[in-house]
Amino acid sequence: MQAMRFNFRTLCRNAAERGGQMQRRLLDALEARHTVKSLPEFGIERAAQLAGCTASHIRNLELRGDLPEPRLVEAGSIQRRIYNYNEVNRIRAAIGKRPGRPLGAGCVRVVFSNLKGGVAKTTMSLHFTQYLAREGYRVLLVDADPQATATGAFGFIPDLDLGDGDDLFPALTENPALIEKAIKHTHWENLHLLPARLALQYADWRLSQPEERDNETLGPPPVRLHRALKEIEDGYDIIVIDTPPSLGMLSLNAVAAANLIVMPIVPHMYDISSSVQYFRILEQICALYEREINVQRLSILLTKVDASTETLNNIAVINGAYGELLLSNRMGLTKELQKSASDQVSIYEIDQPRGSRDTYNRAVMMLDGVNSEILLAVRQLWQQEVLSGIEAAENRAKVIV
Ligand SMILES: Nc1ncnc2c1ncn2[C@@H]1O[C@H](COP(=O)(O)OP(=O)(O)OP(=O)(O)O)[C@@H](O)[C@H]1O
Numbered sequence: 001m002q003a004m005r006f007n008f009r010t011l012c013r014n015a016a017e018r019g020g021q022m023q024r025r026l027l028d029a030l031e032a033r034h035t036v037k038s039l040p041e042f043g044i045e046r047a048a049q050l051a052g053c054t055a056s057h058i059r060n061l062e063l064r065g066d067l068p069e070p071r072l073v074e075a076g077s078i079q080r081r082i083y084n085y086n087e088v089n090r091i092r093a094a095i096g097k098r099p100g101r102p103l104g105a106g107c108v109r110v111v112f113s114n115l116k117g118g119v120a121k122t123t124m125s126l127h128f129t130q131y132l133a134r135e136g137y138r139v140l141l142v143d144a145d146p147q148a149t150a151t152g153a154f155g156f157i158p159d160l161d162l163g164d165g166d167d168l169f170p171a172l173t174e175n176p177a178l179i180e181k182a183i184k185h186t187h188w189e190n191l192h193l194l195p196a197r198l199a200l201q202y203a204d205w206r207l208s209q210p211e212e213r214d215n216e217t218l219g220p221p222p223v224r225l226h227r228a229l230k231e232i233e234d235g236y237d238i239i240v241i242d243t244p245p246s247l248g249m250l251s252l253n254a255v256a257a258a259n260l261i262v263m264p265i266v267p268h269m270y271d272i273s274s275s276v277q278y279f280r281i282l283e284q285i286c287a288l289y290e291r292e293i294n295v296q297r298l299s300i301l302l303t304k305v306d307a308s309t310e311t312l313n314n315i316a317v318i319n320g321a322y323g324e325l326l327l328s329n330r331m332g333l334t335k336e337l338q339k340s341a342s343d344q345v346s347i348y349e350i351d352q353p354r355g356s357r358d359t360y361n362r363a364v365m366m367l368d369g370v371n372s373e374i375l376l377a378v379r380q381l382w383q384q385e386v387l388s389g390i391e392a393a394e395n396r397a398k399v400i401v
């Protein structure tokens with residue numbers, strides 16, 4: 001009797017069919033648990049502190065009709081006004097304190113990038129984006145990682161809520177103008193999201209094909225994101241990009257689109273070694289695409305920093321090597337963030353800390369410290385651009401005289 005031949009192809013087809021049924025059942029279950037994301041709420045004193053005015057000023061604006069009537073909640077026998085970050089931004093606009101890039105400066109692109117996985121690229125890009133939105137900036141988060149962790153943090157379930165065209169793929173492979181269609185509004189009015197889906201992984205392969213290199217209309221594969229962002233960046237102060245833990249075409253596009261690279265490093269031996277390798281690769285990429293790459297600054301951000309002696313020693317070593325590149329604020333290892341990526345919750349969005357109030361406050365303080373330092377770097381880039389614009393105008397004037 002002839003033994004039945006093992007047919008791998010048939011096995012894959014059957015598994016895909018059975019898997020498809022399983023997936024539909026799982027998606028039905030997910031749909032039932034679909035959560036609508038919302039922003040934390042607070043009283044008038046906190047709203048006034050964030051907006052940079054007094055509580056009585058807000059009350060007066062509301063009385064005069066310069067602001068909408070406040071939302072009220074019952075608190076015992078009295079009614080309290082409540083606000084969220086979107087409402088704070090409306091207050092800022094009413095009192096002329098809405099921040100933004102200065103006149104003469106363009107949108108700055110900040111890319112969180114490292115070859116190594118698990119170094120907090122997503123955690124830090126998500127919290128930096130929300131910090132900017134909380135401060136009142138107009139911001140776009142581009143999820144360039146097919147794992148779609150940042151996308152999930154905004155309540156989108158890729159298989160349920162997103163379809164073809166809802167990620168970077170069309171803008172990178174068909175027409176840069178298609179980027180606009182992929183952008184989603186979120187529960188933060190001034191924070192938009194360009195989501196990712198697992199299917200975006202295909203972009204890496206597609207952009208590496210020889211025919212793509214010769215595509216004169218779309219340009220060289222690594223600069224497609226840079227070109228697409230030009231289509232929409234007028235509407236934002238800052239664009240933040242989260243990248244996958246590899247150096248495929250998606251990461252390469254992010255690097256070629258960056259003005260500021262933030263490189264998160266966990267101060268452990270293996271992670272330090274991979275940073276060396278990353279710098280070597282970046283150098284080669286710059287040599288290849290010198291004209292396209294416009295990175296004006298690179299900052300190293302130490303993440304998941306614990307208090308062990310070994311870590312302290314490693315930080316001293318990193319300081320010796322990269323000194324001036326290191327951000328002075330570090331992100332310590334904290335229970336509040338330990339599960340944040342998998343739970344798809346951001347610290348800036350929770351009312352109730354998962355651990356103690358002290359742990360939560362410490363985590364927020366560390367995040368605010370890191371984020372304000374990155375924002376400072378962005379503002380320096382804006383200043384440089386404004387100054388060079390003035391210089392150029394002066395030189396033109398001299399020529400005319
Ligand atoms: N400061 C921190 N303290 C404790 N845990 C943290 C901290 N920052 C991030 N984490 C956790 O570390 C894990 C990896 O973080 P994250 O997903 O942000 O890394 P990543 O670099 O984006 O990973 P990947 O390369 O897979 O995209 C997550 O579980 C996250 O919650």
Ligand SMILES: [Mg+2]
Pocket residue numbers: 121122123145149243244
């Ligand atoms: Mg990630």
